[in-house]
Amino acid sequence: xxxKWYFFFLTTVAVSAIIYAFLGFKGDGPEExxxxxIGENRHEKFTGLEKGLKDLGYSGKEIHFTVKNADDDExxxxxxxxxxxxxxxxxxxxxxxxxxxxxxxxxxKEKIKIPVVFAxxxxxxxxxxxxxxxxxxxxxxxxxxxxxxxxxKRLEMLTSxxxxxxxVHVIYDSKIDVSNLSLKETRxxxxxxxxxxxxxxxxxxxxxxxxxxxVKDEEAILILPSFRIESLTDDIVRLTEEKKIPAMGxxxxxxxxxxxxxxxxxxxxxxxxxxxxxxxxxxxxxxxxLPVELPDGIRFVINQQTKDALGxxxxxxxxxxxxxxxxEVQGGRSQ
Numbered sequence: 328x329x330x331k332w333y334f335f336f337l338t339t340v341a342v343s344a345i346i347y348a349f350l351g352f353k354g355d356g357p358e359e360x361x362x363x364x365i366g367e368n369r370h371e372k373f374t375g376l377e378k379g380l381k382d383l384g385y386s387g388k389e390i391h392f393t394v395k396n397a398d399d400d401e402x403x404x405x406x407x408x409x410x411x412x413x414x415x416x417x418x419x420x421x422x423x424x425x426x427x428x429x430x431x432x433x434x435x436k437e438k439i440k441i442p443v444v445f446a447x448x449x450x451x452x453x454x455x456x457x458x459x460x461x462x463x464x465x466x467x468x469x470x471x472x473x474x475x476x477x478x479x480k481r482l483e484m485l486t487s488x489x490x491x492x493x494x495v496h497v498i499y500d501s502k503i504d505v506s507n508l509s510l511k512e513t514r515x516x517x518x519x520x521x522x523x524x525x526x527x528x529x530x531x532x533x534x535x536x537x538x539x540x541x542v543k544d545e546e547a548i549l550i551l552p553s554f555r556i557e558s559l560t561d562d563i564v565r566l567t568e569e570k571k572i573p574a575m576g577x578x579x580x581x582x583x584x585x586x587x588x589x590x591x592x593x594x595x596x597x598x599x600x601x602x603x604x605x606x607x608x609x610x611x612x613x614x615x616x617l618p619v620e621l622p623d624g625i626r627f628v629i630n631q632q633t634k635d636a637l638g639x640x641x642x643x644x645x646x647x648x649x650x651x652x653x654x655e656v657q658g659g660r661s662q
Contacts, residue, residue, distance in 0.1 A: 357391040358609055361416035363408065363426040365554040366399040371580065372422040372446050372598035379602025399558045401425070408433050416441065418608055420601060421469075424448040424505050425554055427456055431467065442614045444604040445469035447597030449505040449552050450476070451619060460619045468614040470600050472592050473621055474552045474577055478509040479516025481590050482549055484627070485575040486522050488588065488645050492573070493545045494523045496538055498563070500553030502530040509551040524549075529556045538566060548574035550581065560584055571637050582628040583654045587637065592622035599623075628652055 362373055373394060380390060395411055397404035408430055411419070419441055421427040427445045434441065445451060447470045457463035460471070486492045497513055500506040510526060517524045527534045542548070548567060550556055556563075560576075564585035567574045576582060576589040600623050608614055629649040634641070 357387075357389055358418065359414065359416040360390055360392050360605065361411040361414070361419040362392055362394040362422065363404070363411065363419065363430060364394070364396050364422040365401075365404055365425050366558055367396060368554075368557045368560070368580070369422040369594060370396070371594035372601075375595035375598025375600075376420060376446060376602050376605070377598075378595075379599040380605060383602060383606050385606070399554065401429075404429055405433075412437070412439060412441075418442045418444065418605060420605065421445045422447070422598070423554060424454065424552070425503065427451075427467070428454060428504075431456060434466070440466055442608045443467045443469075444601050444608065444614070446601035447472040447592065447594070447622075449474040450508055453508060454504055457619060462616065463619055464615045466614050468617045468619055469604055470597050471619050471621055472597055473625075474591055475505050475509045475512060477591070477625075478512040478549075478551055479519075481575050481577075482513050482516045482522065482524070483520060484590055484645065485547055485549055485573070485588070486520060488575075488629075488642050489547060489573045489639055490642055491545050491640060492522075492547045494525060494543075495547045495549050496542060497524050497526045497549045497551060498529050498534065498538075498556055499526055499551040500529045500555050503553045503555070506551050506553045506556075513549065513551065529553060529559060535559065535562055535566065539570075542566070542570050542572055544571075546572060548572055550574065550576045550586075552577060560586075568633075568636070571639075573637055573639060579626055579628045579652070582630045582633075583652060585630060585633055585654075587633045588627070588629045588649070590625065590627050592625055596623060626650060630654065 393411060393414060395407035397407055421430055421443060427448055443466055445467060449472055451457050451471055452460060456467045499510045527538055560581055568585060573587040576586045577591040579589055579593045582589040604617060607617055627649050629651050631651045631653050
């Protein structure tokens, strides 16, 4: 009798294993999520992602993160992508454009199909990460942070905020596709606004050195998307403080560090919003069927201390629309 029950038990276990394998159940272990970030500046996106998933009800027992931080080193990023793929994660979250493009190149080459959520990149369709915003197709979906498309708007806001601006130095990165797209948008806007711009290529070490020598009174600086430019934020802040030059950035952390203003969706909010996509995919939805979203919110931030220190004439009507921040009072980043 015991022998019969023993064989019945083994049969039941075997059949259950086959059914679970067929239906795609993975057991009680946590979902493995890989996270790629080019540098520490983007860690706030990961903080937002964690917070978003926690608010959606996920715990540490259900999700395990493997975070790869390349410390602004492109070669290290490529190696980390290889290492991450060896671990065969269930899903990958990329925290920017270069992370997404390098990952796609590797996935295409190796013919690997792992769902990918990009937590805020500019122009994903133009970068060929997706086929369409409503129906992305393939394995990528996520947040279009809209930063390339509103580059012209930033120029307009900067020159409207400081009406006596005679020329704007535009810091871009010729080695980053999104930065080149943003420069194109900025040129179009400059022509329409009648504003003189002077591009400065941050992929060259001479860029900031040239600005230190050439920037003058009644000029300003506009920053375009690029991880390389993000890593130069402290240097750009020192330049604007010493030369007393107004500058417009993309992210609130740039204004918090000392730039006059920023206009765009914050890193934290992009990561938080991306958590919804992660949750939907973990529930069985296909990334190619999840429409790409625009940011939940855009922040127009002005650093009160920098505003007062520059000693220039501002557009009072535009000031009323801004969110004034006081970094030394807050003691940390706004979210």
